[in-house]
Amino acid sequence: MSQIQNITWHQAAVSKEDRRTQNAHHSFVIWLTGLSGSGKSTLANEVAKELFRRQVKNYVLDGDNIRHGLNNDLGFSDEDRKENIRRIGEVSKLFVDSGTVVLTAFISPFKEDRDQARQILGSDEFLEIFVKCPLEECENRDPKGLYQKARKGEIKAFTGIDSPYEEPESPEFTVDTKSSTIEECTAEVISFLESKNLIKRKE
Ligand SMILES: Nc1ncnc2c1ncn2[C@@H]1O[C@H](COP(=O)(O)OS(=O)(=O)O)[C@@H](OP(=O)(O)O)[C@H]1O
Numbered sequence: 001m002s003q004i005q006n007i008t009w010h011q012a013a014v015s016k017e018d019r020r021t022q023n024a025h026h027s028f029v030i031w032l033t034g035l036s037g038s039g040k041s042t043l044a045n046e047v048a049k050e051l052f053r054r055q056v057k058n059y060v061l062d063g064d065n066i067r068h069g070l071n072n073d074l075g076f077s078d079e080d081r082k083e084n085i086r087r088i089g090e091v092s093k094l095f096v097d098s099g100t101v102v103l104t105a106f107i108s109p110f111k112e113d114r115d116q117a118r119q120i121l122g123s124d125e126f127l128e129i130f131v132k133c134p135l136e137e138c139e140n141r142d143p144k145g146l147y148q149k150a151r152k153g154e155i156k157a158f159t160g161i162d163s164p165y166e167e168p169e170s171p172e173f174t175v176d177t178k179s180s181t182i183e184e185c186t187a188e189v190i191s192f193l194e195s196k197n198l199i200k201r202k203e
């Protein structure tokens with residue numbers, strides 16, 4: 001519940017545009033969404049490495065990491081996931097204001113919550129990328145052994161098992177991590193960003 005009262009917005013002396021001009025690149029959010037084990041963290045980090053090589057200031061916000069700190073008061077109820085995603089939308093906005101390209105790696109299972117994040121950022125600064133991978137493949141990978149625990153009932157409300165995942169209806173881009181390798185998916189994301197003139201093509 002918003003508690004904004006007797007609070008005045010201060011205009012920043014250095015604007016987002018000033019920062020973008022100095023960085024010589026745009027700032028925006030690459031919002032990765034997909035099941036646990038679909039490849040969000042792997043892909044976010046691979047794309048981050050390539051952006052870094054190209055001198056594009058960037059930062060990865062990862063579900064597992066953020067839940068150790070900023071969001072360590074949140075669990076996996078629908079309400080807590082909603083609040084998780086709202087906060088990440090707001091944090092991403094601050095990073096975008098600072099001139100940074102943000103890569104977020106959160107399951108973000110609910111369409112309404114992803115749409116709210118898009119609203120917080122503004123459509124031209126928000127790219128939803130669906131990290132597509134069938135549940136069976138994610139379960140086979142099971143990099144943290146969590147699906148096995150969820151199947152045994154040791155973890156409740158696990159996405160894809162007993163908590164829903166709403167697939168994006170019209171994401172800006174989709175990568176299929178079952179049929180393409182990590183290297184291919186990374187190259188596809190980079191080409192997509194180039195095609196939108198969000199980053200420069202390699203000389
Ligand atoms: N119940 C349940 N459901 C889904 N995931 C679970 C759950 N419990 C723990 N985990 C681990 O938490 C990571 C997901 O956190 P997120 O912040 O991305 O989730 S959400 O966007 O709020 O739905 C997720 O990480 P990823 O595998 O990287 O997606 C899991 O490692």
Ligand SMILES: Nc1ncnc2c1ncn2[C@@H]1O[C@H](COP(=O)(O)OP(=O)(O)O)[C@@H](O)[C@H]1O
Pocket residue numbers: 034035036037038039040041042043105141143176177178180181182183185
């Ligand atoms: N094309 C691909 N893109 C990303 N990850 C892949 C791909 N193919 C296989 N993987 C593997 O799938 C697993 C994905 O784990 P992770 O990146 O932690 O997923 P998430 O963050 O969505 O939970 C890793 O072990 C990774 O090596």
